[in-house]
Amino acid sequence: MNPWLPFEWIAAVRFLREGRMQTMFIITGIAIGVAVIVFMSGLLVSLQANLIKRVLTSQPQIQLLPPEQVARPLRNGATATEIARTQRPSQRVVSIDQWPKIRDRMLAIPEVTNVSPTMAGSALALRGAASRAISLSGIEPSTYFRIVRVPDYIVAGEARLSSDDIIIGTELAKDLGVTVGDRLTVQAASAAPVVLTITGLVDLGNKGANERIAYVALRTAQSLLGVIGGVTTIDMTVRDIYAADVLAHQIQASNNVQADSWISTNAQFFTAVQAQSMSNTLIRIFVGLSVAFGIAAVLVVSVIQRSKDIGILRATGTTSGQILRVFLLQGGLLGFVGSLVGAAIGAGGLTYWHATVRAADGSELFPLILERSLFIETAVLATLTGLLAAMAPALRAARLDPVVAIRG
Numbered sequence: 001m002n003p004w005l006p007f008e009w010i011a012a013v014r015f016l017r018e019g020r021m022q023t024m025f026i027i028t029g030i031a032i033g034v035a036v037i038v039f040m041s042g043l044l045v046s047l048q049a050n051l052i053k054r055v056l057t058s059q060p061q062i063q064l065l066p067p068e069q070v071a072r073p074l075r076n077g078a079t080a081t082e083i084a085r086t087q088r089p090s091q092r093v094v095s096i097d098q099w100p101k102i103r104d105r106m107l108a109i110p111e112v113t114n115v116s117p118t119m120a121g122s123a124l125a126l127r128g129a130a131s132r133a134i135s136l137s138g139i140e141p142s143t144y145f146r147i148v149r150v151p152d153y154i155v156a157g158e159a160r161l162s163s164d165d166i167i168i169g170t171e172l173a174k175d176l177g178v179t180v181g182d183r184l185t186v187q188a189a190s191a192a193p194v195v196l197t198i199t200g201l202v203d204l205g206n207k208g209a210n211e212r213i214a215y216v217a218l219r220t221a222q223s224l225l226g227v228i229g230g231v232t233t234i235d236m237t238v239r240d241i242y243a244a245d246v247l248a249h250q251i252q253a254s255n256n257v258q259a260d261s262w263i264s265t266n267a268q269f270f271t272a273v274q275a276q277s278m279s280n281t282l283i284r285i286f287v288g289l290s291v292a293f294g295i296a297a298v299l300v301v302s303v304i305q306r307s308k309d310i311g312i313l314r315a316t317g318t319t320s321g322q323i324l325r326v327f328l329l330q331g332g333l334l335g336f337v338g339s340l341v342g343a344a345i346g347a348g349g350l351t352y353w354h355a356t357v358r359a360a361d362g363s364e365l366f367p368l369i370l371e372r373s374l375f376i377e378t379a380v381l382a383t384l385t386g387l388l389a390a391m392a393p394a395l396r397a398a399r400l401d402p403v404v405a406i407r408g
Contacts, residue, residue, distance in 0.1 A: 007322060008325040008329055011322075011326045012326045012327070012329035012330045012333060013333070015306065015330060016330055019305070022298050022301065022302070023298075023334070025298070026295060026298045026334055026338070027334060027337055027341065029290075029291065029294045030291050030294070030295070030334060030335060030337075030338025030339065030342060030386075031339075031342035032342065032345075033287040033290060033291045034287075034291075034338060034341075034342025034343055034345075034346065034378055035342040035343070035345035035346035035349065036283065036342075036346070037283065037284055037287055037346065037378055037381075038342065038345075038350070038375070039346040039349050039353075040283050041280055041284070041374055041378075042347070042350045042369065042374060044276050044277070044279075045369050046369045048273055048277075050367055051269070051273070053367075054205060055269060056237075056241060056262060057152060058153070058204050058205070058209075059265070060116075060148065060235035060236055060262070061147075061237045061241055061244045061261065061262045062112075062235075062237075062238060062247065062248050062251070062259060062262070063233050063236070063259070063265075064096065064102065064233060064234040064235075064236070064251065064255075064259050065096070065233050065257060065259075066094045066096050066257065067256060067257065067258055068258065094227075094230075094232070095227050095229075095230025095231055095232060096230070096231055096232065096234060096257060097256060099117060099230070099231050099234060102234060102255055102257065103117060103234055105255070106234065106236060106251070109247075110239075111238050111239050111240065112236050112237070112238055112239075112247075113236075113237045113238060114143065114147050114236060115143065115234060115235070115236050116139065116140055116144040116147055116235050116236075117233075117234050117235075118137055118139050118144065118218070118232065118234070118235055119136075119137070119138035119139075119218055119221035119222050119225060119227065119230065119231050119232055120136065120137050120138070120233055121188065121221070121224075121225040121232065122134070122135065122136065122188070123136040123186050123188040123214075123224060123225075124186070124188070125168070125172065125176060125184055125186055125214065126184070126185040126186070126187060126193070127177065127178055127182075127184055127185070128177075130175065130176050130177065132175055132211075132212075133212070134168075134172065134186070134212050135212040135214065136186070136221055136224065136225070137213070137214065137216070138215075138216050138217060138218040138219070138220060138222060138224075138225075139161070139217070140218050141159065141160075141161050144235065145159065147236070147237050148235070150167065150202060150215065153202045153204055154167075154200045154201070155170060155201050155202070155203045156170075156179065156180050156200065156201040157180035157181075157198070157199050157201055158199060158200050159199075159200055160199045160200065161199070161215060161216065163219060163220050164195075164196055164220075165196060165197055165198075165199045165216070165217065166184060166186065166196040166198055166214055166215065166216050167200040167202055167214070167216075168201060168202070168213065168214045169201070169202055169203070169204065169209060169210030169211060169212065169213040169214070170201050170210050171207055171210035171211040172210065172212065172213070172214065173198070173201050178198055180200065180201060181197070182197075182198050183195050183196065183198070184196055184197075184198055186216070186224060187224075188224040188225050188226070190225065191224050191225070191226050194220065194223070196216065202215070218231070241262070242263075244261040244263055245261040245263040245264060248260060248264070284381070288381065288385050291335070291338075291382065291385055291386075291389075292386075292388060292389040293389070294389075295331050295334055295386050295389035296389040296390070296392060296393060298334075299327055299330060299389070299393035299394070300392070300396070302327075302330070302393070303327065303393050303396055303397045303400075307400060310400050311400060311401075311402045312402075314400065314402035315402045320398040321398070323397050323400075324394045326394075327390050327393055327394035327397050327398075328387055328390050328391070330390060331386035331387050331388075331389050331390025331393075331394070332387045332390070334386050335383040335384070335385050335387070336382065336383045336386070338382060338386075339378055339379040339382035339383065340379065342378075342382070343375050343378055347370055347375075350368070350370065351368065351370075354368040
């Protein structure tokens with residue numbers, strides 16, 4: 001032992017080394033607890049990142065739409081009392097009023113990272129005698145592909161869209177019996193049919209979406225849907241995805257648009273993510289409590305076993321504050337060493353799980369995310385837990401009467 005170390009460190013380490021069996025048991029217990037925290041936290045963070053990536057790369061984080069069309073009753077006379085019965089009108093394809101100004105206004109918001117206008121509507125895809133209703137999306141590829149990563153989901157062909165091109169879902173291609181390079185007739189209610197060439201097949205991971213989705217150039221969709229120069233939605237991404245809902249409300253309050261965030265449109269998914277985070281927090285709390293009680297129990301036994309040693313130390317001039325710090329250091333050292341061992345076990349277990357468990361198609365089930373902050377937070381948490389757990393035994397040791405302790 002280094003003679004230059006403070007007395008408290010020398011005594012704390014010596015007590016731990018003398019009770020090797022107890023020390024090994026409690027370090028093992030702490031290591032198991034920390035390993036569970038690291039494994040579960042890393043696993044949940046990785047799964048959440050994978051789920052959020054799948055959701056956010058296939059849809060905008062905030063979408064601006066025209067205000068809903070609402071029928072208002074006509075009233076004849078200011079004094080007349082009427083019970084107005086109005087029927088909600090069918091929602092026609094309507095462009096966002098002055099959308100270029102709104103787009104520029106959105107680009108000026110610091111929290112917004114990407115903005116892209118889109119023309120969306122319903123149309124009919126025809127191939128020989130076969131026909132299918134489709135959800136047509138007219139986009140500007142240079143901006144839209146930064147929001148919805150269509151190129152990442154292309155399974156055949158390429159993500160190319162000129163005025164005569166179309167990208168369709170894989171299920172829609174099967175239903176119509178077409179593939180890349182084939183021609184497809186697209187017809188909307190308000191315009192003449194247009195013949196387009198299929199340049200790519202996209203798989204968004206959702207069968208229903210793959211049966212309907214079709215991407216064309218923005219001007220092609222505007223012509224087909226009879227809204228020349230207009231757009232029906234403005235799609236956006238933001239810096240903080242969890243602040244999207246608040247930002248959407250702010251945008252809606254200050255502009256004549258309806259703003260929907262990915263949180264509101266995926267309420268069940270977001271609730272599941274929050275439930276996972278809450279379960280992770282509960283796991284940490286209960287594991288921390290079990291570790292704390294384990295450390296406290298071992299140190300209480302240590303105080304009882306070393307009562308005479310403590311009495312002798314007090315009789316030779318050791319202050320009660322030094323005795324207090326000796327046992328606090330023991331708790332902190334147990335927590336810190338246990339956290340190092342447990343973090344290594346947890347990280348190794350998660351790495352092995354990631355390498356062996358695969359999805360049905362052989363791809364990785366989740367990305368392996370082991371953040372440095374997780375290990376730092378775990379080490380700090382375990383050390384603080386050790387210190388807090390050692391508080392009661394340390395106070396008991398510091399309050400021992402030297403004469404009573406030596407007599408036993």
